[in-house]
Structures are given as C-alpha cells and as structure tokens.
Amino acid sequence: QVQLVQSGAEVKKPGASVKVSCKASGYTFTSYFMHWVRQAPGQGLEWMGIINPSAGSTSYPQKFQGRVTMTRDTSTSTVYMELSSLRSEDTAVYYCARVDCSGGNCPPDYWGQGTLVTVSS
Amino acid sequence: DIQMTQSPSSLSASVGDRVTITCRASQGIRNDLGWYQQKPGKAPKRLIYAASSLQSGVPSRFSGSGSGTEFTLTISSLQPEDFATYYCLQHNTYPCSFGQGTKLEIK
Numbered sequence: 001q002v003q004l005v006q007s008g009a010e011v012k013k014p015g016a017s018v019k020v021s022c023k024a025s026g027y028t029f030t031s032y033f034m035h036w037v038r039q040a041p042g043q044g045l046e047w048m049g050i051i052n053p054s055a056g057s058t059s060y061p062q063k064f065q066g067r068v069t070m071t072r073d074t075s076t077s078t079v080y081m082e083l084s085s086l087r088s089e090d091t092a093v094y095y096c097a098r099v100d101c102s103g104g105n106c107p108p109d110y111w112g113q114g115t116l117v118t119v120s121s
Numbered sequence: 122d123i124q125m126t127q128s129p130s131s132l133s134a135s136v137g138d139r140v141t142i143t144c145r146a147s148q149g150i151r152n153d154l155g156w157y158q159q160k161p162g163k164a165p166k167r168l169i170y171a172a173s174s175l176q177s178g179v180p181s182r183f184s185g186s187g188s189g190t191e192f193t194l195t196i197s198s199l200q201p202e203d204f205a206t207y208y209c210l211q212h213n214t215y216p217c218s219f220g221q222g223t224k225l226e227i228k
Contacts, residue, residue, distance in 0.1 A: 035217070037165075044222040045157075045165065045208050050215070061122070061216035095164055106171070107155025107210050111164035 002026040004096055004112035011118045017084040020115045022096030029077035030054040033104035036070060036081045038092040039114075048094075051079055052104065086119045093117075123147050125211055127220025133228040134199055142194045142223045144209035149189045153213035156185055156194045160205045168207075169194065201227075 007021040022034065036048040049060040051070040058070045069082045079096060094115045097108035124147040134140050144154065152172035157165035167176050169185035172192055182197040196203055204227050209220040 037219075045159075045210075045219045047210075047217045047219060050217070059215040097164075105153065105212060107157075107167060107212050109167050109170075109176070111166075114164055 002098065002110045004098060004110055006094075006096060006112040006115045009116040009118070011120065012086050014087055014119055014121055016086050016119075017082060018086060018117050019080055019082040020094050020096075020117070022079045022081070022112050024077045024079070024098070029072075030074060031102065033099045034070075034072075034079045035097045035099070035108045036068075037095045037097055037108075039095070040089070040092040043092075046092075048081065050104065053079060083117075086117075088119050091117065091119045122216055123150060123211055123214055123218055125209055125218050125220040127209055127223055129223060130221060131224045131226065133226050135228045136199050136201055138199045140196050140199060140225065142207055142209075144187075144192045144194075144211075144220045146190045146192075146211055146213075150211045150213035152188045153211060154185075154187070154192050155210045155212070156183075157208045157210065158203075158205045159208065165208065199225075 003025045005023045010018050012018050030053050033052050035050050038046050051058045053072045060068050067084050072079045096112040098110040099106050100109040126145045128143050154172045156169040159165040168179050168183050173185045184195050186193050204225050207223045
C-alpha cells in the first residue's frame with residue numbers, strides 16, 4: 001500500500017534552514033508527482049510547490065521563490081523540502097502529498113503524517 | 122495566480138441537515154478541483170476529485186458539482202463524523218491554491 005513517511009519534528013532558530021524528508025513506499029516512486037503543503041497553527045492549508053520525481057522538475061509559488069527547494073533521491077524513494085531564512089511565520093505542520101494520476105494534473109490523494117517545524121529564538 | 126474564494130468560512134448545522142459549501146475561482150479552471158475534509162491533528166482526506174468524482178470509500182452523502190469558476194460540495198444528510206473543516210483545491214494552473222476553509226460545527 002502507498003505510504004509516505006515524513007521526518008520528525010524540528011525546532012529551528014530564525015534565519016536557519018530546515019530540510020524535511022518524505023520517504024515513499026508501495027508504488028513506483030518516479031511515476032507520481034509530489035506536492036508540499038503547509039498549515040500554520042489554527043490556519044488553513046497553503047500550497048508550497050510540486051516536484052516531478054522522475055525529472056526532478058519543480059514549480060513553486062512566487063511567495064516561496066528563492067527560499068524553498070524541493071529535491072528527490074530516486075535511490076531511496078525520498079523527496080525533500082528545504083526552506084531557508086526561516087522566520088516565526090514559518091512555524092507550521094508541513095505535509096508531502098502524492099497525486100494518484102500520471103502527468104500530475106489531479107489533486108493529491110495520499111498524504112504524509114506531517115512534520116511540525118517550530119521557528120523560535 | 123488563481124484565487125479560490127470559499128464560503129462560508131464557518132457553518133453551524135445539525136445532524137441530518139443538508140449543507141452546501143461553495144468555492145469560486147478567479148478564472149476558469151475547467152473541472153480541475155478537489156475537495157478535502159480535515160479533522161484536528163490529521164492530514165487532509167480527499168473526498169472529491171475532478172470537481173464531481175467521489176473518492177473511493179467516501180460515503181455517497183458527499184457530492185461535488187460545478188465547472189469553470191463555481192463549485193459546490195454538498196453533504197446531503199450530516200452525520201456526527203462529518204463535523205470537520207473542508208477545503209477546495211484548484212490544480213488547473215500552478216501555483217495551485219486552496220480555498221480558505223469552511224469549519225462545519227455542530228449546532
């Protein structure tokens with residue numbers, strides 16, 4: 001069965017970077033795009049970007065351009081989301097979420113368990 | 122960028138009620154829309170994809186409709202387990218975008 005297992009909670013200081021991992025299993029890793037979504041405490045869902053694990057190509061919203069980097073390691077079926085220059089507003093639960101169609105144009109179906117990133121001095 | 126305007130932001134209803142949640146897109150997105158349910162402390166769960174296709178395993182009391190710029194999620198007869206927060210997501214054009222969410226509470 002499809003599983004997405006994310007890395008554990010992180011506490012970071014303002015200005016630092018964080019790298020969250022999402023290890024996939026139960027399917028052909030390179031066949032399905034992966035989204036990253038975050039949710040600040042008590043707030044709604046925010047789309048952070050998408051990666052094509054086959055090509056490694058990515059798309060990010062303007063808001064995160066220059067601060068977010070999504071990568072993948074096909075040898076371990078893992079995608080990564082790195083966010084730099086952290087500020088308190090980046091405190092959130094970060095989710096990876098896989099689509100279930102080829103080509104990537106469908107809303108994600110499978111979600112990781114979430115990783116809490118806390119930014120605090 | 123495409124903005125998704127979701128309404129209402131909160132809704133009080135009773136078990137057995139029929140409720141409708143709306144998402145409006147700032148430009149046409151065909152039927153490239155999904156609906157999600159989220160409970161506290163949990164990841165979102167997909168209910169609907171392609172605007173009106175019911176996710177396998179989701180009760181038939183959930184339905185979606187719409188195309189272009191206006192979409193609705195309807196719950197035909199609320200059950201106790203349906204009290205949660207609901208989000209729409211457009212994936213027609215990057216960046217993808219979520220609606221602001223609708224918190225469905227027990228009256």
